Amino acid sequence: MTIEPQEPPTAVRPAGGVAVTCHRLIHIYPTGTGDVVALSGVDLRIAPGEMLALVGPSGSGKSTLVAILGGLMQPSAGRVHVGDHELSRLSAKGLAALRGATVGTVLQGAERNLLPYVSLARNVWLAQRPAARIAGRRLDPPEAILDLVGLGGASARRVGDLTPGQRQRAALAQGLAAGPGLLLVDEPTSQLDASGRDEVLAALATVNAERGTTVVVVTHDGEVGARLGRAVTIRDGRVGAEGRDGRDFAVVAGDGTIQLPPETLAGFPAGTLFEVDHTDQLVTLRAVATPSSGGADDGVARVGDEPDHAG
Numbered sequence: 001m002t003i004e005p006q007e008p009p010t011a012v013r014p015a016g017g018v019a020v021t022c023h024r025l026i027h028i029y030p031t032g033t034g035d036v037v038a039l040s041g042v043d044l045r046i047a048p049g050e051m052l053a054l055v056g057p058s059g060s061g062k063s064t065l066v067a068i069l070g071g072l073m074q075p076s077a078g079r080v081h082v083g084d085h086e087l088s089r090l091s092a093k094g095l096a097a098l099r100g101a102t103v104g105t106v107l108q109g110a111e112r113n114l115l116p117y118v119s120l121a122r123n124v125w126l127a128q129r130p131a132a133r134i135a136g137r138r139l140d141p142p143e144a145i146l147d148l149v150g151l152g153g154a155s156a157r158r159v160g161d162l163t164p165g166q167r168q169r170a171a172l173a174q175g176l177a178a179g180p181g182l183l184l185v186d187e188p189t190s191q192l193d194a195s196g197r198d199e200v201l202a203a204l205a206t207v208n209a210e211r212g213t214t215v216v217v218v219t220h221d222g223e224v225g226a227r228l229g230r231a232v233t234i235r236d237g238r239v240g241a242e243g244r245d246g247r248d249f250a251v252v253a254g255d256g257t258i259q260l261p262p263e264t265l266a267g268f269p270a271g272t273l274f275e276v277d278h279t280d281q282l283v284t285l286r287a288v289a290t291p292s293s294g295g296a297d298d299g300v301a302r303v304g305d306e307p308d309h310a311g
């Protein structure tokens, strides 16, 4: 038997989206075989109501960053603000309140976010309960949240009755249940075909437009990054590059380093010596020597040197 909610719970609902700021964010996982540095100085600013994709190769630190932003764990060092909260200073209770009312997290794999044996409306209502414990305004009825993601009229259905695209949108509704100012979504399109992906992106765009929610999507899909307008690339635990409105940018990290785009890096391995020249707006890097196992006495080969042919 499914018991449908009579009244939506009440809670403080943040007005619109919240800003996110990371300053020299570092995270280290201690393991039995040594420390793993997952984030090595992330600097990132996200404006309230912005939508962005976090992209990057496997193991680059995306999930770690999202887990910290979602209040699931605290960073080893550095500062991270979500709205008015400085997360590294929050107690366990403060983090729980953040997770309950300010940040909604949608885990990878829609089914992991949803209970299969109750209706979609009940799923959303249950997700509202932690926020309800923080006294305040009335939250939207579950049906209104389902409507927001294009599932109006499906509130009595269960997860097993839905297409993959609908399931993913139901998971979004669950993440939006408490009216969060920040929505974090992990790989929402990885299991979907093109039309399912379009439905999910349209739902996120509607949420963003109607509620002003700040939206961060972890994805391996470059198309998702392009459609969200801003794509931030994480590589080796730090922000390396950004794509905005079809243009590519390199980002200066807090320690002054700039990561070269992968296709550029292929021709200039680590240790390459560049001569740097700059005018007001133009920085020129001229490679003068690349590391070499043979050839020059100092272990570097001058760019333009003749290859060291035998015979």
Ligand SMILES: Nc1ncnc2c1ncn2[C@@H]1O[C@H](COP(=O)(O)OP(=O)(O)OP(=O)(O)O)[C@@H](O)[C@H]1O
Binding pocket: 029, 030, 031, 036, 037, 038, 056, 057, 058, 059, 060, 061, 062, 063, 064, 065
């Ligand atoms: N619980 C953990 N304990 C130890 N090391 C971890 C743990 N979680 C992640 N790591 C390591 O931290 C680094 C960053 O991992 P993370 O999962 O954040 O990357 P990712 O970009 O999300 O990867 P993927 O795209 O494969 O999910 C990797 O080297 C990973 O092996």
